[in-house]
Amino acid sequence: MRRLVLLAVGLFYALPLLFMLEVSLQAEGRGLVDGPGVLLRDGAHFENYAAALGAMGGVPRLFANTLLLTVVSIAGQLLCCSLAGYAFARLEFRGREGLFLCVLATMLLPEQVSAIPRFLLFRWLGLVDTFAPLILPTVLGGAPFFVFLFRQAFLSLPPELSEAARIDGASEWKIYWRVCLPLVRPMLATVGVLTFLATWNDFWAPLLYLLSPDNRTLTLALAGFHQGYNTAVEHMMAATAVVIAPCLLVYFLTQRLFLGGIRTAASKH
């Protein structure tokens, strides 16, 4: 009985993806009226994929853009948030508690509240339609939640660690970089994974800033393709499948990292 329930649940969650594959392989122009089974009758039409990719245009470029944004964001986010988290956790300075409370409070601040002035700022800097408006806020500002996560991770290290290093004459930077950072590797993985998801899947910022076709990301291109006046439903599903593929690949390659990462974040709140 329990196995049956499990199977039903798994099927329910997998069904939409299977349906997507089925539609993506049916003959172009059939629409949805025929229902399932049309594949058996007509055979699979793999040419839909080539047609969909051709119609979406510049797919390698879209991949490259998305990848570049993601990698830079992850690197920047890790450095910036771990530095801030380290300072909040292991360095004494005046006003630390108050400032940290401020960080916690901004976790409630939706991105959209600062969106309009941000747009004006980047327009003033002449950076609209470049990657900078997407990268700078993550690299410099960082998400408050990640600062919080790093603070928790650094707090869990014993204070004697830094004291010993200090007595040995190590600089604060060295203590952070050589001693403490290697010890919070799980948290680095966590924040890396969460940043990957946030950047790879982001829609709001690309929609506002990546305006030239050469600058588009995958999700942005997919949204545009989806709303195209002439997009056939078969091509739409084929394109969706293609965009999903790398996410699944990354997920299966780094499954441990992924699940471990989310779990660490969950148990630290």
Add this chain to the structure above:
Amino acid sequence: MKTLARARAPWKVIWLGILAALASAQERVLHVMVEDPLLAESWELLGTLSREFEARHGGVRVDLLSLGGAAGTMDRVKLLLAGDVPLDLTRIDITELAAYREANALVDLEPYFEGDSDWDPLEWFPICLDALRDERGHLYGLPQTFTPYVMYVNLTLLDSLGIERPAREWSWEEFHAICRQVTADTDGDGRTDRFGVSLTQWLQALAPWIWQAGGELLDRSGRVSRWNEPPVVEALTFLHTLLHEEGVASDDATFENQQRRGLFQSGRTAFYGPVGYWERFRLRAVREFEWDVLPLPRHRRAATAVAMSVYVVPRTARHPELAYAFLREVLGGLPYQTRMGAIGNGLPGLIEAAHSAAVRNPGVPPASFDVFFEVLGEARFLPTLANWRKIESLCQAELEGVLLSGDVAPEEAARRMAEKTDAYLDLERRREARPRLPGGVMSAAVALALLFAVGLYLTRRGPPPARAGRAEERAAGAFLSLWAVGFFAFLLGPAVVTLVLSFCEWSPLRPLSDMAYAGFDNYTRLWGDGTFHTSLVATTLYALLSVPLTLALALALALLLRATSSLSSAVRTAVYLPAILSPVIVAALWHVLLDDDGLINDLLALIGAGRPRWLEDPSWVVPAFVLMALWSVGTQMLVFLAGLSGLDPTLEEAARIDGAGPWRRFVHVILPQLTPVILFNGITGLIAAFQIFAQPYVMTQGGPGDSSRFLVLYLYESAFRHLEMGYASAIAWVLFLLLAILSFALLRSSRRWVHYASRSVGR
């Protein structure tokens, strides 16, 4: 050099310097934003023509950018211009021309045309050029393609039913009679599956009916609407009868999903329309039946609407004279215009191209190609108003109540459309009279906020540390500096500026100095804005439904899947996978799943339930989004799983020994220990729910009516589509306050129900 000296920031000077150096070192680059990249053949031709253009004009490089063919493309051009991105030539929709012109965002091309000895306006369709002129008669661009709205007809179907093909001058009554004759339930399952007409329902497609009934949308001055007059009600009633009372018209042809189902394409409707020439492109693959076009059926008078794409030169153009040359030689040239027409997305504005054999293409339907030209005499554009898109959006919401869901009476909709339009036009007039915001107020506000923050820090930070601590404090300062810059520049600073902006009124197409002071008007407008009310209710409803349901489902799944077996680990993966997908992907996928004939309805039919029209029925659309949220509960489930693995096993064991059943163990042992996790998931879920954006943006664009115009979508539309930055800022602050209040309430109440046991997860 003048611009360099005047630039306000050192940053900008450096930036401009680099750009200027690059520009002088290299050739002049012409940035041209052209049509749909889907049309590979026109893209290639354009490339060739551009190379030829470069050869004729030494030292010029043409940079072709494709705009894409989606609904969001109109916003993209606005964002480019609002973002001050250099662009020399761009395609826009004619309905947006007035908005750009009013904001002074376009170059008046009249001097260029006057100085051009080769220019002959008679080579172009007069109706197209007239629409591109301002009240002084100045021309702002050239047409790309245009099309009048006509009616497509399936001749094979009519013949097979023995129905006589209608004449070119036919009436509403004849149209109505044929629709009735065609409509049938051919397979006897109780659902109509052959319709008279697949009726298009966006405003441009609807206007012809109103005009034919003798009505008008606005009065001549453009200051008062005429929705509330008998002809409009008559037209709406006629369509409502076709769609809902008699069910002889299918509603598959809404703007959002005309391509998904296409009943006409599959031969199941006799008529399709009113639509434009572009359908010729979509119907090119149809072999199963013979089709043709007809003028729209007429009533008191003959009338139809025109759609058009035009090329214009924005103010941000670096080389307007070159842009004009490119416009005349390439985009307005015979080869390009002919190719555009031949592809079939629209008719070329150049008369010679429109009548060419390549466009006419006699072997390919429609046989009555000339209908497109014959109806031009009765064709009209929609009113040209700067804020037309906002009015269109206000009215569309009401129209959907009559046409799509059918539960609003035509009189009622017409009255409300008139009310909303007049209120908005009123607002526009008041806008003109507003005082300008003195320059520097914005900077002063930012400086003040910064001073306040620094002051607060200096006074509250406590006594200075001992000598040994100074070094540590300096290190902390260095460590935090990188993050602090971003924190203040991109998060906290902008949030403060948003507050200031919410008391202003400003369109981003205009310079900052044009900002007007609006006092509390934006907030009072929110108070009386029906769209905002609907938006607020829809967002709250979505949050109230999705947050508890996802929490419960995620917890149930976690309990079900916490055992370690290979099956449950496989199912865990299946449940988690959807959560890593972008909302855009989820939306694209579910848009198809939730179709009338999609997987969800097929499944519901299996268990004998009804077939809700998820995305077309205002009362089902929020539940549809909740359903999607339930599919993406993977992350929350993982968080619960982590929480479960951190539980104290001895407690559960003890309860088991005491004879507690599974339910009692869950309620009295597991649940209390999980309360911190529930709080965490609840708050993050709440914040995410209030920010839902990508799904409605991709799937419904806020429809039907306003029923899925969630707060963030409304904010986006207000700011970047209707260009009301001040109003959008007010929405942003309301959103923030709402979230802050709800989160605090939740945190406050958590003291009573969250248990932090010694070994529970948490701090």
